[in-house]
Amino acid sequence: MLELPDHTEHLKDDILAEQQNNNNLETPGPLQTFEENLAKGEFRIQQCKDCGQHVFYPRLLCHHCGSNALKWVAVSGKGVVYSSAVVRQRPEKGGDYNISLIDLEEGPRLMSRVVDVDPEEVAIGMQVSAHVGMINDKPAVLFYNKEQGDKEW
């Protein structure tokens, strides 16, 4: 493995420190904020203060109107399956699983899995609700068909 000369790390630290002073970067970017919320069990998306539309995935700029004024909001968690597919996988590797595109009540579409019905039973138009769960050892938004509820996320 290539050994970096010692001074490289110092240089990197110095540059980073300098930039953080200049830019006053005390808060992480929108993606990291989204993931930190998920880690706390909270599913939050952004809403534009200017045009009022919701934004997902998390961004610094509203892709509807270009505004940079985005705020984090809770969502109803209610959604509808826009499309669905079954990824075939050998049982010893974990078996088949579902991949869906879900249209949230608030407007944005996201990729996820509907996890409480058989993968091939997930149908377009199916009503689903969001839960924050774990997938592949990472917190993620998952959807359930049967456990409908009005819980705020």
Next chain:
Amino acid sequence: MSLRGETAVVGVGLTEFGGLPGHSHMEIMAKAIDKAITDAGIHKDEIDGIFSANFVEMLTPLTVAEYLGINPTYMDGTNTGGSVFVNSMQSAAAALSLGLCNVALICYGSNSATGPFTHPPAMHTVEDVYRPRNPITPYALAANRHMHEFGTTKEQLAEVAVSARAWAQLNPAATMRDPLSVEDVVNARMIVDPLGKFDCCLISDGGAAMIMVRKDRAQDFPKKPVYMLGVGSRTDHNLISCMPDLTTTAAKEAAAAAFAMAGVSPADIDVVELYDAFTINTILFLEDMGFCEKGEGGAFVSNGNIAPGGSLPVNTNGGGLSCVHPGMYGMFLMIEAVQQLRGECGERQVDNAKLAACNGSGGFLASQVSAIFGTQETL
């Protein structure tokens, strides 16, 4: 100024397809370049524009320039996925027309089949966490939505694969030439439902190269020039979750722009070459380009309508489904269009082909680049 008829393809080169073990992607590309410059009757030192992209290295145009020992005046390594070479063709036409280069080389080579396995690149944390098995799943999602909205059936998807195979059987260079039936396709092992094994393109080694010049020099080469009459490039997403409508691609606008530049309509087209990474692609692009109405693609591809002897010859080399698919296919469909317009296609030759329409697709139905090519008499 319009780019209509300003530039022409005067040389093409294809390698053998399938497995070329022990060859790097650059070596496969070099085989194709050698054939293209021989076809054009030029020396490599005449090339002063290089247009090349790959997914195994970042600086492909520099590699090509170094490998050939040339010092080009114009280079373009833009990567829009599998559509890129049609996109490159647009850039080459523009650069040639502005005099930024005089002889443009567009080239690609891949050892996808026998080289080291390259995982599909990460897309985005908000999708990657679900392990969507790219690139197949996005197309399965599009196919399922198309089936839901328009009643498209698995049998109709299968017709696309069967038609491609029928063309491949007329092409000695095609990889897959055994008979294939709708039943074979529908009953094959599912990969990502609703797409089975035969709904998915091949994984091949292969290279392709093309030489373009301005129209004032187009007659100075051994082969019949094929003119670029129209081109249009659009994109409406990168992640499949950001695609506005999974049943309509940006090819709708890209093709409209290409047809408008060329001054022709789908009814005028003699032969069509589309990026058929999956069977649903052919249906979507035929609809979006205006060869049939939205939602009617399934019926349109049925009953041999796009197969040899059908009303519209589509993917006459056998396509990515049965001829060749080395990672990014956009180059190969353009070369088939050129060879059809030259009249070089032997058993699969479309009689009296004068106008060809192409559509390259990049990413997951994301980048769409359409092009219209024509013979001298269509100028």
